[in-house]
Amino acid sequence: MAQRNAEKLGDGFIHRQTMAQVMRFTTTELGELEGRIRSAGDRAMALEESHFAALADAVLQRAGPLAATAGALAALDAAPGLAERAREADSCRPVVDASLEFSISAGRHPVVEAFATADDGAGFQPNDSDLGPAANRTAAVSGDDDAGTSPGRLWLLTGPNMAGKSTFLRQNALIAILAQMGSFVPAAAARIGVVDRLFSRVGAADDLARGRSTFMVEMVETAAILNQATDRSLVILDEIGRGTATYDGLAIAWATVEALHETNRSRGLFATHYHELTALAERLEQVTCRTMRGMEWKGSIRFLHQVIPGAADRSYGVQVARLAGLPRAVIKRAEAVLKRLEAEGGGRRKVSFADDLPLFASAPAATAPEARPSDLRLRSALTDLRPDDMTPREAHDMLYRLREMLEGEDDG
Ligand SMILES: Nc1ncnc2c1ncn2[C@@H]1O[C@H](COP(=O)(O)OP(=O)(O)O)[C@@H](O)[C@H]1O
Ligand SMILES: [Mg+2]
Known part of the structure; x- marks a missing residue:
């Protein structure tokens, strides 16, 4: 075929x-x-x-012209981006001049603000800062017009945890950067004398991989600041000395404030949990104290995130711990320990204190009754359990059975 x-x-x-x-x-x-x-x-x-x-x-x-075009396009892209942001974020045009001022009114943190407005109704609390040189006594007497009117160029910021100290520090640093790159800034008004360098020591990012502990990193960074910052610099230091024992840390923080004030003479914001440091404000002309306004209410604390003149009287750590959900017994015990420590002047008489307060005094008494037959049955049932091999249904049934074992005992 x-x-x-x-x-x-x-x-x-x-x-x-x-x-x-x-x-x-x-x-x-x-x-x-x-x-x-x-x-x-x-x-x-x-x-x-x-x-x-x-x-x-x-x-x-054509590499040269192409790179130039790309650069121009990038600038064209960045400028409207900043402009759009400035309008959305209700920003102002900062004055950048040759003075040593740093005066921000109603400054905000652009990122924290975005979150604060989103979830709780309270919104973001704007804060002022004014780090220009304070009028010195002789100038004030002679009526010198050039003398500053600021409270001082170094602010010691105390306040409870979660009160907004770090946010305040960072927002001021961000405003300085934004202003000097030619952007509007998130504030109602801003006047900034050109900052030659911005130094920051914030956060506790461990560098353990390279064999440096948090405290070592903290000190290396602080050393760099103290060795380089000038009277034109802006320095933000967040919780210096936190990484070591209380007295070490306090001593280092103390000496750092003195050095910044006397030697570097930089404008600076220094957040600290050592309220003892606020004593420095009486001795150092340019140091002024600010604190975060908080409201104590029924033994709990509410943060208003507002920076006000003054110093925190204590750190409110126990209240913050309560907010975080530490067990009640632990909170009660901590309050008792704190009271005793405060009464005894900072725990110098640790030994007597430890003797006086029996551990677990405020916890419910941990009684150890003799083991009953049901306890043993329960224990052996629990030991035999293999949670990974059980279906949800079996687990549910087992819970009922365990309950029955217990109730059988109570009735008997
Ligand atoms: N000015 C502010 N307005 C509203 N909320 C704020 C403000 N500052 C801080 N917060 C909120 O409080 C939280 C804790 O702030 P933070 O600056 O880390 O406190 P601190 O350093 O005092 O422990 C932030 O994550 C933010 O949600
Ligand atoms: Mg902080």
């Missing part, structure tokens, strides 16, 4: 193969097409490579 049909084909068909039921033919054109298709992939790749090389060449030859 195939043979007979094949005979009907005209010239130009070249026989390729004969099988039981079929015969296959090809033609010269088909053969050529097959070859072209087979090499098409290779040719496409080669062409692509040569086009790419040509393009790369062309780009290289």
Whole structure:
């Protein structure tokens, strides 16, 4: 059959193969097409490579103008971005001059603000800062007009945890950067005497991988600040000395404040949990105390995130611990310990104190009654349990059974 049909084909068909039921033919054109298709992939790749090389060449030859265009486009992109942000965030145009002022009214932290407005109704609390030089006594007496009117260039900020100290520090640093890069700033008004360098020591990012503990990192960074900051710099220091024992930490923080005041003479914000440091404000002319307003209410604390003149009388750590959900017994015990420590002047008489207050006095008495038969049954049932092998249904049933064991005991 195939043979007979094949005979009907005209010239130009070249026989390729004969099988039981079929015969296959090809033609010269088909053969050529097959070859072209087979090499098409290779040719496409080669062409692509040569086009790419040509393009790369062309780009290289015009590298200068292209980079300039990209730069211009980036600037065109950044400027409207900042402008849009400025409008959305209700920002102001800062004054940047050659003075040593740093005066921000109603400054805000752009990122924290975005979150604060989103979830709780309270919104973000704006805060002022004024780190210009304080009028010194002689200038005040002589009525010198150039004398500053600021409270002082170094602010000691005390206040409970979670009150907003770190946020305040960072927002001022951010405002300085934004102002000097030519942006509007998130504040109602801002006047900034050019800052030559911004130094910050914040957070407790461990660098353990490189063998440096948090405290070591903290000290290395503080050393860099004290060695480099000038009277034109802006320094923010968050909780210096936190990484070591109380007295060490306090001593280092104390000496750091003195050095910043006397030697570096930088404008600075110093957040600290050592309220003892606020004594420095009486001795150092440019040091002034600020604290975070909090409200104590029914033994708990509410944060208003507001920076006000003054010093925190204590750190409210126990209240914060309560907010965080520490067990009641632990909170009660901590309050008792704190009271005693405060009464005894900072825990110098630790030994007598430890003797006086029996551990767990405020915790419910931990009685150890004799083991009852049901206890043993419960214990063995619990020991035999294989939670990983149980279905939720089985686990549920087991809970009922355990309860029954207990109740059987109570009735009996
Ligand atoms: N000015 C503010 N207005 C509203 N909420 C704030 C403000 N400052 C801080 N907060 C909120 O309080 C939290 C704790 O602030 P933070 O600055 O870390 O406190 P601190 O350093 O005193 O422990 C922030 O995560 C933020 O949610
Ligand atoms: Mg903080």
